[in-house]
Amino acid sequence: MRKSVLFDPITIGSLELKNRVMMPSMLTNEVHKKDGVPTDFHMIHYGARALGGVGLILLEGTGISADGRIFETDLGLWNEEQMVGMKRLVDLLHGYGSKVGVQLSHAGRKSEVPGRVIAPSAIAYSDEYRQPEAMNVEDIQTVVEQFKSSAALAEKAGFDVLEIHVAHGYLLNQFITPLVNKRTDSYGGSLENRYRIVREVIHAVKSVFSGAVWARISGAEYDEAGTTADEFVTIAQWMREDGIELIDVSSGGVINRAPDAIYPGYQVQLGSRIKNEVGIPISVVGILGSPELAEYILRSNQSDLIALGRPLLSNPNWLWHAARELGTIENYKVFNEAYERGKRF
Numbered sequence: 001m002r003k004s005v006l007f008d009p010i011t012i013g014s015l016e017l018k019n020r021v022m023m024p025s026m027l028t029n030e031v032h033k034k035d036g037v038p039t040d041f042h043m044i045h046y047g048a049r050a051l052g053g054v055g056l057i058l059l060e061g062t063g064i065s066a067d068g069r070i071f072e073t074d075l076g077l078w079n080e081e082q083m084v085g086m087k088r089l090v091d092l093l094h095g096y097g098s099k100v101g102v103q104l105s106h107a108g109r110k111s112e113v114p115g116r117v118i119a120p121s122a123i124a125y126s127d128e129y130r131q132p133e134a135m136n137v138e139d140i141q142t143v144v145e146q147f148k149s150s151a152a153l154a155e156k157a158g159f160d161v162l163e164i165h166v167a168h169g170y171l172l173n174q175f176i177t178p179l180v181n182k183r184t185d186s187y188g189g190s191l192e193n194r195y196r197i198v199r200e201v202i203h204a205v206k207s208v209f210s211g212a213v214w215a216r217i218s219g220a221e222y223d224e225a226g227t228t229a230d231e232f233v234t235i236a237q238w239m240r241e242d243g244i245e246l247i248d249v250s251s252g253g254v255i256n257r258a259p260d261a262i263y264p265g266y267q268v269q270l271g272s273r274i275k276n277e278v279g280i281p282i283s284v285v286g287i288l289g290s291p292e293l294a295e296y297i298l299r300s301n302q303s304d305l306i307a308l309g310r311p312l313l314s315n316p317n318w319l320w321h322a323a324r325e326l327g328t329i330e331n332y333k334v335f336n337e338a339y340e341r342g343k344r345f
């Protein structure tokens with residue numbers, strides 16, 4: 001019997017990955033010039049994870065517009081200079097064996113960037129955040145267009161995956177949740193109306209981006225008046241129909257409240273329900289740094305990919321150590337002969 005499946009290749013829709021470990025998006029706030037352009041830091045930071053053998057690296061949350069960034073030190077993808085920097089990064093990571101994705105994001109009411117703050121309704125996230133302006137239909141169309149132009153730049157930069165950020169209480173998530181979306185027009189009210197902008201963004205992005213289009217959702221909002229688990233199953237069905245190839249399931253961030261308990265694998269059942277009922281591939285995340293737990297989740301068919309955030313921040317060579325722990329070091333392919341000596345050490 002094989003010792004592990006964590007190191008097995010997998011094909012998800014149009015994407016082939018050499019193993020089942022993905023680095024999820026994590027902001028690094030290292031764009032000190034505030035121009036959204038990747039720096040040497042990004043080359044080294046992501047390059048180290050590529051050398052460590054990570055199958056798919058999703059770059060940190062990347063703004064589709066200057067105002068749409070969460071922080072001024074975020075990456076951006078709304079102009080050619082940013083695209084050229086991203087292309088350099090994508091080429092570099094491809095050269096070291098990883099597939100690469102970008103997470104396109106608009107912060108909505110959670111933006112901490114100077115300028116106009118917009119949201120589906122004029123409700124602030126908390127006392128520390130600014131009161132947003134409720135978006136009119138023209139604002140909604142502008143955001144859809146910005147996602148599209150950003151996706152066209154992602155195509156030029158050569159990304160394998162484009163993940164639309166519909167999680168953690170950022171703009172598209174603000175439309176989904178009835179806790180924030182109090183609109184009475186065709187973008188609010190019923191679940192179908194609350195999903196409308198997401199559908200428009202998916203279609204716009206897919207019209208210009210030829211790689212895999214994924215979405216990240218917050219599958220639990222931790223408030224009884226929020227989007228229900230059944231509604232998330234419906235949303236996942238719609239996403240699948242709209243051409244999303246994988247749903248990256250996270251949770252929270254919608255309102256200023258944390259879940260009661262956070263423990264290894266606490267978000268897995270949110271994703272596995274969607275996977276089983278909708279039949280769409282998923283990725284799960286959240287304290288999954290134990291190789292045995294990751295292996296169990298995959299073997300029990302609860303997820304297709306394992307996303308490791310903080311475990312990969314603390315250890316770019318997580319896969320190497322996981323292979324040792326699972327007794328499957330022969331399945332871990334190091335970058336070159338010199339690294340091979342480390343395997344025998």
Ligand SMILES: Cc1cc2nc3c(=O)[nH]c(=O)nc-3n(C[C@H](O)[C@H](O)[C@H](O)COP(=O)(O)O)c2cc1C
Nearest residue numbers: 024025026027060061250285286287308309310311
């Ligand atoms: C420093 C840091 C930055 C993050 N930035 C993002 C982000 O840009 N986009 C996103 O969807 N999630 C972001 N997250 C959440 C992670 O992708 C991940 O879901 C979370 O850390 C839980 O997984 P873990 O227990 O493996 O760390 C961030 C997390 C950390 C620790």
